Amino acid sequence: MRSDIRSVAAEFFARLDANDIPGALALMSDDATWWIAGKPGTNPVVGTLSKERLERVFYRMLGQTVDGLRMTVKGVIAEGDKVALELESHARLKNGRVYAQQYHTLMEFRDGKIRAVREYLDTQHVLAVLAPDPATPTAAEARHRDS
Numbered sequence: 001m002r003s004d005i006r007s008v009a010a011e012f013f014a015r016l017d018a019n020d021i022p023g024a025l026a027l028m029s030d031d032a033t034w035w036i037a038g039k040p041g042t043n044p045v046v047g048t049l050s051k052e053r054l055e056r057v058f059y060r061m062l063g064q065t066v067d068g069l070r071m072t073v074k075g076v077i078a079e080g081d082k083v084a085l086e087l088e089s090h091a092r093l094k095n096g097r098v099y100a101q102q103y104h105t106l107m108e109f110r111d112g113k114i115r116a117v118r119e120y121l122d123t124q125h126v127l128a129v130l131a132p133d134p135a136t137p138t139a140a141e142a143r144h145r146d147s
Contacts, residue, residue, distance in 0.1 A: 005109045006076055009083040012107075012114060017071040021058045025051065029113040038123040046123065064130065066092040069099070083107045097129040 008027055015024035034054045038046030045057050062069060068091065075086040087103040101121055108116040 004112060005081065005083050005107075006078045008109070008112065008114065009076065009078075009085060009107050010073055013071045013073055013085070013087060016058070016069065019062060019068040021055065021062065024058075025055055027114055029110060029115045032113070032115050032117070034117045034119065037118075037120045043123055043126060064091075064093050064095070065099075066094060081109045083109070093129060095129075095132075099125075099129050101125060 012024050012027045015021075015027070028051055030051065032051045032054075034049045034051075036043075036046050036049065040047055049057065070090045072088045072090075073085055074088055077084045083106075085103075085105045085107070087105060089099065089101045089103070091099040093099055104120045106118040107114050
């Protein structure tokens with residue numbers, strides 16, 4: 001059983017690497033949850049996400065990239081119904097920045113499907129590269145300045 005869940009875990013990230021969000025989500029149970037480390041209120045995606053909310057987060061992230069999010073599995077350990085992975089990601093963003101993240105992810109399985117994920121990552125990097133540049137005025141600020 002352990003080698004099967006290792007394969008599913010690796011396939012999940014291979015599908016994300018191929019920008020196949022529906023294919024990745026199909027490997028998750030309908031009631032799956034994804035927890036992202038971080039203090040509530042510091043980032044809108046920290047905490048526990050439902051599969052439906054996770055789908056929106058994945059599409060939002062992908063929409064900010066120039067040519068997708070590259071995911072690389074660096075290490076895998078499986079025991080019982082859990083798989084621990086070390087991962088790296090890389091993406092050129094439309095805002096001109098580069099998203100280069102490192103993760104530790106713990107996946108729990110039920111009946112061969114991913115039922116829960118705990119993701120640890122550098123939340124400061126997320127804010128630094130994905131947040132709007134404070135020197136760039138928002139549309140509302142530009143309208144106010146021009147009026």
